[in-house]
Amino acid sequence: MTIAGAVGLLPALGPSWLDPEYLIETFIDRWGTWALVAICVIVFIETGLLFPFLPGDSLLFTVGLFIGTGALGVPLWVACLALFGAAFVGDQVAYLIGRKAGPAVFARPDSRFFKREYIDKTHAFFEKYGGRAIVLGRFVPFVRTYIPVAAGVGRMPYSHFIKYNAIGALVWGVGVTVLGYWLGGFDVVKNNIEVALVLIVLVSMSPMVVEYVRHRRESAGSSGADSAS
Secondary structure (H helix, E strand, O other): OOHHHHHHHOOOOOOHHHOHHHHHHHHHHHHHHHHHHHHHHHHHHHHHOOOOOOOOHHHHHHHHHHHHHOOOOOOHHHHHHHHHHHHHHHHHHHHHHHHHOHHHHHOOOOOOOOOHHHHHHHHHHHHHHOOHHHHHHHHOOOHHHHHHHHHHHOOOOHHHHHHHHHHHHHHHHHHHHHHHHHHOOOHHHHOOHHHHHHHHHHHHHHHHHHHHHHHHHHHHHHHHHHHHO
């Protein structure tokens, strides 16, 4: 069985509007090179308007791959500049949402998801990890949507945030796109795009897995120390 055949046996990861290949092909069919604008809107919505249920890494990777194969007739540098802008502005908006509206939302006593304790935990998180949280969070689904909001709620200094936001937008928005462009030159990737997208999703999930395992080990170690004492 070929790799592509094996992928065909896998269940769909979601509806077609979450499939980056389907989305980009649809945009190209409708708007040609202006499809890049629609792609940037998706990136902005995911990072800036608190809607995490959109393709992120896989969308950027597919954009690069489509440019590399000629399916999307946009210069790579133009796409990188536009996607960097969308990712950067998106996080700016999310930060402002968290800074202006976040405290009031988190203070609601009847809120199921937003509580005052989250503000304190967010502040402690940024005290511990600093700007790394803004950069690394870009590569984790859901986290990249809420990290800038958390930064705003936790009152992370704007000068620090904007610096790490720029780094994150560059490494993520440009880096993943260029990676797709480069790997798209290899036939094994170009002929098995579904496999490549699945791998991108799995890789993007790895930071959460590592953090979960680390947290479990620390919790187990603390429990063992308490029992010994």
